[in-house]
Amino acid sequence: MAYCVLPRECSREIRKLGSSRSLNQDGKMVDTRASFNCFCSLWIVRPRSGFHLTNKLISVHENLEWRKGILHPIRRSLREKLRKITMPVNMIQDGDGSSRIILTEPAGSTAEVLLYGAQVVSWKNERREELLFRSHKALSKPPKSIKGGISICFPQFSNFGSLEQHGFARNRQWSVDDSPLPTPPSNNQSTVDLILKSAEGDLKTWPHRFELRLRVSLSANKLTLIPRVRNTDSKAFSFTFALCNYLSVSDISEVRVEGLETLDYLDNLLQKGRYTEQADAITFDGEINRVYLSTPTKIAVIDHEKKRTYVMRKEGMPDAVVWNPWDKKAKALPDLGDEDYKTMLCVDSAAIETQVILKPSQEWKGRQELSTVSSSYCSGQLDPRKVLHGFS
Numbered sequence: 001m002a003y004c005v006l007p008r009e010c011s012r013e014i015r016k017l018g019s020s021r022s023l024n025q026d027g028k029m030v031d032t033r034a035s036f037n038c039f040c041s042l043w044i045v046r047p048r049s050g051f052h053l054t055n056k057l058i059s060v061h062e063n064l065e066w067r068k069g070i071l072h073p074i075r076r077s078l079r080e081k082l083r084k085i086t087m088p089v090n091m092i093q094d095g096d097g098s099s100r101i102i103l104t105e106p107a108g109s110t111a112e113v114l115l116y117g118a119q120v121v122s123w124k125n126e127r128r129e130e131l132l133f134r135s136h137k138a139l140s141k142p143p144k145s146i147k148g149g150i151s152i153c154f155p156q157f158s159n160f161g162s163l164e165q166h167g168f169a170r171n172r173q174w175s176v177d178d179s180p181l182p183t184p185p186s187n188n189q190s191t192v193d194l195i196l197k198s199a200e201g202d203l204k205t206w207p208h209r210f211e212l213r214l215r216v217s218l219s220a221n222k223l224t225l226i227p228r229v230r231n232t233d234s235k236a237f238s239f240t241f242a243l244c245n246y247l248s249v250s251d252i253s254e255v256r257v258e259g260l261e262t263l264d265y266l267d268n269l270l271q272k273g274r275y276t277e278q279a280d281a282i283t284f285d286g287e288i289n290r291v292y293l294s295t296p297t298k299i300a301v302i303d304h305e306k307k308r309t310y311v312m313r314k315e316g317m318p319d320a321v322v323w324n325p326w327d328k329k330a331k332a333l334p335d336l337g338d339e340d341y342k343t344m345l346c347v348d349s350a351a352i353e354t355q356v357i358l359k360p361s362q363e364w365k366g367r368q369e370l371s372t373v374s375s376s377y378c379s380g381q382l383d384p385r386k387v388l389h390g391f392s
Ligand SMILES: O=P(O)(O)OC[C@H]1O[C@H](O)[C@H](O)[C@@H](O)[C@@H]1O
Pocket: 147, 158, 165, 166, 244, 268, 289, 290, 321, 322, 323, 346, 348
């Protein structure tokens, strides 16, 4: 059984495709008692409304349509029409009871967000290439979040405090936010707003009432995350925060991070001691686990082998964490494949060194934009001007 959120604007187009029938798991038309037109005009189709959708319906938004009882690649004329309308947000309830939201946009890129932990577990470009790493040994069952994607560290980053590693927000069930940010999402952007409110159980370990919101927006070649924390308590509280981004890279030995040179960092491998980065750019030949402090708003992760550069822009999160476990640590981590360290790099947006302090009713807001560009070479060297300044 699937939940499916359909945009009202799509209904006319889908009506043209449809009949008063639905699809079964094999993509074959089956009779339904109600009319297809009718449920297309609803925003949210819930099981209790009597309509049983299968995940195949989602395929409409993945450039497939059904004709004569089977799925076909979508016709260009229809695709053009769908391009002009706001893109849909689809929520799927999987067999194991977990819920995932699929974001799509006209150029063809997609993202997947779990309600569990508000974790982004997939971001694919228009060529269907996965841009986020996911462990081969990821434990995908709650209460442990999946190792990979983008996870929320709140109210504590890592072990910088007495709570569980990275805080509890990534191990809680979130909901879709029905009072989201007032600014409407812009055109050709697919957005979902999620919320986590303090629960009685968590007040025992972290005695502060809060609302944590996350907006995830997908547009062509760009994934934007906007976290917000509101103090709904009667006393002030403080927290650390991070968006833990597992980037997929072709070979960690060929990766270089620019934008962190000359900065001070706390080295988690050396009792959080403070050091100054001496290298021109960060390259990798062993375990690294550092919190770079007061970083610029733009950081580039250059994957030489793939000729792809991730550009990260961030606001409200002055620090940046760089983590790769390398071979020994990878082997010791139960939910990471032994060789996985070669194809991943964590570069996190974070607020760690200076805790965020919120008085009652105050709100903190961060923003992170991830995009990719093709890396260019000039006599075998990367042109840093292009990477850091030329692709806005
Ligand atoms: O394995 P996780 O709990 O998801 O954490 C993954 C990593 O996140 C951050 O980058 C920390 O600096 C690391 O110390 C930690 O191991």
